[in-house]
Amino acid sequence: MVQIETFAVEAWMDAHENNCTHNIAETCCASISIDQLRELSEDKSSREIFQTSEPLTYGAIRGSDELRNSLSRLYSAKGTPLPAENILSTPGAIQANYLCAYALVGNSDHVICHFPTYQSLYEIPKQLGASVSLWKASAEGKWIPSISDLKSLVQPNTKLIIINNPNNPTGAVLGKPFLQQVIDVAAENDIAILCDEVYRPIFHSINPLDSDFPPSLLSMGYKKAIVTGSMSKAYALAGIRVGWIASRDPEIVEKIAEARHYTTISVSQLDERVAAYALHPNTIHSLLARNIQLAKTNLELLQKFIIKNEDECEWVKPLAGTTAFVKFYREGKAVDSTDFCKKLVEKTGVLFVPGNECFGEDFKGYVRIGFVNHTEIVKDGLSKVTQFLRKELDNVRLAE
Template identity: 60%
Template sequence: MPPPPPFTVEQWMDKYETTAKYNIAETCCASISIDELASLCENKQTKASDIIDLSAIQHYGDIRGSTALRSNLSRLYSTKVGTPLAEDNILIQPGAIASNFVVFYALLKPGDHVVCHYPTYQQLYSVPASLGAEVDLWRSKPENAWLPDFEELKALVRDNTKLIVLNNPQNPTGQILPKALLHKIIDFAESKDIIVMSDEVYRPLFHGITPMNKDFPPSILSLGYKNTIATGSMSKAYSLAGIRVGWLASRNKDLVEKCASARDYTTISVSQLDQQIAAFALSPDTLHGLLGRNIQLAKTNLELLERFVIKHDEYCSWTKPVAGTTAFIKFERDGKPIDAKAFCEALQEKTGVMVLPGDYGFGEEWKGYVRVGFVNRTEIVKEGLEEVRKFMRKEYDDLPLAE
């Protein structure tokens, strides 16, 4: 297996995030300490020292994941569905990135065909290609609020299509695949016996749509088709990237077992201490406080970003995000896209503000686009956008246009 091509998003983040003064490229909800996590628990007597069992022996623990953590995840995936998801149908992993990888590693072989929702996190199409699969991109359409065309998906599928890969909510656009479209995808995939994997790492951070809305997207595991796989993590919606806990889940136990067998070559187990923190965060006493904090943070900061876009609408255009932590904004001058990489480099050099160029991180067709992560701490977003505003006034006209 040859290595995949350079992972440009991660290389950009690695290069710039430690030196940024205002990181508004961050894709996690503002990270919290264990003390802060304890304060979000409904039991106000809880202290950080109560979260971790310091007397526990630090052996490998439960290889597939702790009972407490998988029980809490099972409860979340079983809400409002007729058939609960068994704990044994969940594998704990060191992050969603490891979960995605093991799904591809376990299920794909050279000559298989994959269709991937796009634009999206590069791993979701580069890793399948590196394993010898042929990959077609199912493109979201910016002119249609980033909705992809279902008929185009049907046209992309072949006799050897093994996997359809979704990202819902979508990175980098902050948009969703609505419920009706998900049902169409599932019905079509089931008719062809195609596995559907959905990277749901930004779920359940919905700030512009509620469960009462007919378009509100359920988890892929809630749609009645057993050959579905969901991946997620504690990093994005749950503010705990540093504990490196993620998971994969499926209603098809055979798929779980295939992933578990492949996982033996990549992961023995995940830290017991990290899983204790994750289990506490997802417990009924803590989950609502944590998610409530993050959804309110997203709403507050998105208002700031929307004001910026409106103020600069001569240069900026977007579809306002409804979920997740990222927005994909197109910057133009005289009707032509700017050189986004030059823009982002100059912005960080002159102001300390970090954002990410869309064509560099997500594909050359996204010239002029910049991904902004707007759910960092409000003061960082507010001060960062003020620095971008001053940059726009003084420096923007001198930036090169995209070639």
């Protein structure tokens, strides 16, 4: 039987997210409705998202032409065109990442995974029998891991390097020169790279003209690069459960497509139509502008909160994505972040994610804050957290 570890962050959200009043743990840009999506579209004609007269068959097995063509445009915008057939749709990015591991690694293989990150990225390869080395980043290094550490982790049987860019939970960005160094290490050892890009392109604190600004890994010329994405985070449409896998290597795509037959068959026609509508040139620019502006507005609120409470907390300001990793103290000592988060939601209704419980024991005192919810929720929630720090922090246990 497969040994399955508790998926800590999802278990935490399952236990608390429907019982809080201010969810500042959610990692999606504030979700929108179909009606709001229509309002954002430049197409004001009677173009329908759903064709209600069509039979609801399995549809296109690898993903609808409309959806894959829209994604192909995105990945082809600033580089070599990516054929639509090099893209596979999946039920969310979590399934996309699972399929990549399921198709590419086994019990004689070794995997290197960027850390901290979303737990499934390193737990699934373990469940499949691979050995996994965590490529650790720290706040002292602005959450950017060391290339020399990466080189030291490579083994003769290393099959896959997994990175998450922009990063969950830190909001850090692996810049273009850094990505090239990762590619150089991978190419020298014939290793595939999987980049989870679900928070791309929510770049709120780094300029596209910056020399460090990261393109998609698919745009950097490495054939054995694989990326995954989703409509959930950057596109505010978690409820349609649409993700994807893309690679410039047809052999990798075919291998994953074969594995996909055992797990997916196809993605809901209705969900893919909503995704294609959102990614259409008539809609995508307004949708992303809305979400990036929301991130910028709310990040200012979070920064003011950090400054106001600088004796109790610190951070490395995130550059992209929807999350920040903040460390809380009492009298200079890290708090027990699980106790902190439990007392916070009980006393105030505000939900954070405890870093030590959900991202690893390395992160005592840390909490993940998802700051791209509706602005009033974030503003009111952070005000309640300030009150909690003034009145209740003395009752929070310290980290052991």
